[in-house]
Amino acid sequence: MSFRFQRRVSIFPGVRLNFSGGGVSTTIGVRGAGVTFGKHGTFLNLGIPGSGISLRTRIDKPTSPNNFQPGRASQPTAPEMLPTPLSPLYRPLLPGEGEIASAPVSSLTSPGLADLKKLINEADALRKRLEQELADAEKKRKRAEIRLNRSLWLIARLFNWRRIPHLQAKVLEERNNVDKLEASLNDVIVNLEFDFDQNMIEKYQRDFESDFRKATQSAKIWDVTASYFADKFKQRTVANHMVERKTINFGFGNSEIVNSPVSPMRLGNANGEDILIYPAFVLMRDQTGDFALIDLMETSLTFSGVAFHEEEVVPADANVIGKTWKYANKDGSPDRRFNNNFPIPIVRCGELRLTGKQGLNEAFQLSNASSANALASSFANWQKILSSGPITSGPKATPTGSAEESFSDERNPREWGEIRHRGRSIYLAFDLIFIFFSILLIVHLFSGTSTSGMPTDFPKGVERQEIKPTINESPPARPEPIAPSNIRKIQPPELDVHAQNPPKDSTGEEPQPSHKPTEHPARVKVDFANVRSSPSTKSEVILRLPKGAILNVIGKTNDWYQVKLDTGTGWMNSVTLDVDK
Template sequence: MAWSYRKRIKIIPGVHLNISRKGISTTIGVKGASLNIGPGGTYLNTSIPALGIRNRQRLSPAGAAPPVYDTPEVTTLEPERRGNIFSVAPNEVTSNDMKGVKETIIAAHRQKKELMADLEKVKSSLGLSRIKLVFSYVFLIGLVAKSVRQKIRETITAQQEAVEQINEQIDNSCMRMDVEFDADIKAKFDSLSEAFKLLSQSKKVWDVTAATSQNRVAARSAASTLVMKTEVAIAIKDIPDIKSDVNPLWLKNANGADLYFYPGFIVMYDSHDQFGIIGLDELQFDFGAVRFIEDGVVPADSKVIDRTWAKVNKNGTPDKRFKGNYQIPVVRYGRISLKTKQGMHEEYEFSNYEATESFGHALSNYIRSVS
């Protein structure tokens, strides 16, 4: 009737981001050994104070110069966009400097998965013990029954304690990230978060999945580009395997992995084993306005800046060969584009242009300050 449960769990390394004017450095590890990643390169730090050992070993050279970020003026022209717009598989986009962070997240989830399997086994044993206790009142009598029931109760108590312990271990099986900002950079990130919250209140948010040119004369249309886009959501939302005091900015992806903006990196997250991490210094970001011929309902927070016809001549006049030809509003929407050399390529449109512009400036300013 004896029962015991023992489980040794790994100590998941913590991740510390130090964000200053010199750039973003990432320290991964526990006391005694850590991996430090920053603008000056990647170093392995080893420290055993009791033996007087301290060592710092350089593992990789400093990174390349950061890209230039565009902040285009408002334009009445559509940006040139061709073909499908999507990213490669998330496992293929991880930056070299972010591989240690990814491995930490994978280790945390693997441990959580093992603990959840253990939890199910203990719960099953607990249920069986409770059944045995019920039967002990039916089939056992006298002193023997009292002795058996006492042992079963002790087993149930131990199993209940094990359930509590495992649940606590599951809760702790995650990558814990703490962030240390320079004061001025913290202010810029706070401004970015506020701008994103305002952007998330847009009446419409679309993930642009394709854009192809069309012959305006043949189509009798004022639109030179046909755009395919899907309405999506954006919000402040966490990834289960990462715990941090700083909440990430989440953008739903209609044709791939979702995007989570943390202070030092972007996580392209599809599932627990399908994700990639991209350093902000590798992000090519731009934003601006786009003219869109809106044949549907114009969102309440959008501005109509022009009008055209359903069937239009090259000079903009209505094509009188079509009966019932009608006017269509031309609306100004906001647009952002996110790319990396590793294969990330995402584009979004927003009904609220002013909110898009504020977010675009806030993100550009933040990236410049840490690159």
Template sequence: MAWSFRKRIKIIPGVHLNLSKSGISTSIGVKGASITFGKSGTYLNTSVPFLGLNSRYKLSESSPKPETYNQEQPIELFGNIFSADIQEITSQNMQGVKEAIILAQEQKKELKSDLLKIQTTLGASKTKLLLSYVFLYGIIKKQIPIQLKTDIQAQKEAIDQTKEQIDNCYVKLEVEFEQEIKEKYNTLVQTFKNLTTSHKIWDVTSAHFQDRVAARSSASTIVNKRDVRFSLKSIKEIRSDFEALYFENANGADLYFYPSFIIMYSNKTEFAIIGLDEINLQQSYVRFTETGIVPRDSKVIDRTWAKVNKNGTPDKRFKGNYQIPIAKYGQINLRTNTGLNEEYEFSNYEFTEEFSQAFRDYQALIKQLN
């Protein structure tokens, strides 16, 4: 009997975002059935096109190695700076998107297990074929190698099909913009691209008060921060014409900004999805007492001394006391009521300001649509 492999594949629902002046709708599903999230509530949509049948059922109401540096002025919060448990952060109206991603991950895992089994079977079939010639029974009984060759061909085809199915385990994200909204989003993306070119980008992981008098320093705050990378990058489980704005996180889940939501992604089982309208972005600048090399795209706005008196003059009790530059860095804080809490600094203040303004402009438009 010829070897055969059959696998029932679940249809992974896609996500369709429609951003228009009439509101934002998020449809999750495939032709025939979908779930729509809109400002009037959550609906199940079903249709049988060839019979001309369409139905809509309301489901629910809408729901609303680290380096240490000195910083002259304190930030709002002291202590470690990190977000809450990622399992608690997902927005209620984004659960459908999260479930679609989980389905893609589970199916990919199952298919990879199937692929391993087929590859093992193929190896065994090849060994049997070889042995049939070595021990001559394949020459005497010719139908044995013929059947094995048929099985091997079927197994190779099954491997190709399974690999193709694995490659198709993703959520397709489609986005439709009205022109005004698209222009705002394009501005956001362009300012983000500029921001990624900052010579230095840091994730601030903690901040602690410093007794300036005891330390003989002009800085009242000590912050710990690590170099991180920003880029255009998407998670593997989502494919779209729009790449996400990627924020690396030094002490937690990375952030991926999509047109109407943010994915905090740590790994395949630990991620959260937050509505863009829920983000509280605060932007400012810091006067940073830079004990290292001042980045080439930063501005030195003042100078202090390694050991300084309370009134700002150099402490002459310390021999070899030297001046230290004070650089102007951009700062962004990202928070939500559900527990997102991240802080970044950038060597290029102007790019930080431009991106933050573009984000607020785009977010304000999104909030109007909700």
């Protein structure tokens, strides 16, 4: 018989403290939903109040391999896996494990190559100084070009005409300075020469360089940066080592400082800049810019085949030699305690170890093991050739270029004159064209034509009020433009009365045309024109015609035209029509 102690204390709404034999925990939430925090973990509690249905699940990761999942007491949880690879924080490192890296670059140089290293470092320092000067010169050139472009604007050009040749000369001067620095920078290089006979060069290219080219074609190449012994019990694996690796590439390529007639072999390096293998030495560089030159005879490249548990995508050229499990027993069988256990292919990879007497230590893995093995054999054979071949001396270095070289800043006087003349002619032409069109625009704006298309100058004897609506008239809404053929559709019905009984003028007599009733075609030249019942601005408007409407004039009285309509006649002011006579 066992006793159980449990008590809950509400601190404030939504927060409770739980006291039990297992310790103290805190619950945050409301009835039916809450989260409990305690030394055994963090749990989510969900339920429907009054129904007896509830759910409790753990939402954090277990911190102890002896914990069991709630609700699954019959099946123990998987033990916690240690990081891969095993970090030195968990235990002291054993011999043969830890980070795989070379000694500091400053201590790797072979004694016989110290003078060459000094020459390369001096060239690199000079190159950095020239690069900084080139960057400053580029900024000055851009500023000079901006000032010149601004001075060429029309308004600015009118005030800075005399300064434009000087600004053009300044731009040329800055461009000349940039060209000079670029030429000096390209000349700062160390040229190498190797005293090999033709037979040695052919062997190098046929064997060593050819095998390296095949190795570069491997589907996957890794730089192995660390290696640790695996704890087979805690990590549930049959592997002996756990490694850290990063994907890199192999290839060919010269250094910016060193120029060689033979392209060096380039090995990617995850810990710094790439490693270059020349026919007689190895060139390394750290992130601070310091160089190391290692005699090839003081290095070794060894091959070893490794069986790797490939949890990533299996490379196409890798040889699969078996399989294992993510969590395996000592005999290689799957550990049934893990639900997410899955098989892992075992592939055979080639491992290359590049080492040297001065502290060189680099490791690489290639998915194509046969290519890695051939490269290691070619490396050893080339070392034998170097030790027995007819070499009169080591690599010779010839520095070229200097920052103190004289570089003429003089431009051809004819070129200066052409620039000045060309600048004056081109911009003067643009100015004249601009002024010409500006005058045309001003003349057009003040030519006497209003924005509405109505002439501002009225014929003699015609008052301005005659083309305006009467005082009693309210301006009608702007109608949609109508075609002349549709006039009869908008003709007011009163037009028939006026057509049968012509209106009389102010004297009480019927107006008589001053000309014979010969018809002349006319066109409306204003936006909208009123057709009235009599030749007076006080008479009734019987129709409004849009601009461009065509009709016939049959008579004229003073400044009024009598026009012919489909259902009669009407009167229009002469300023609204263009009459063809």
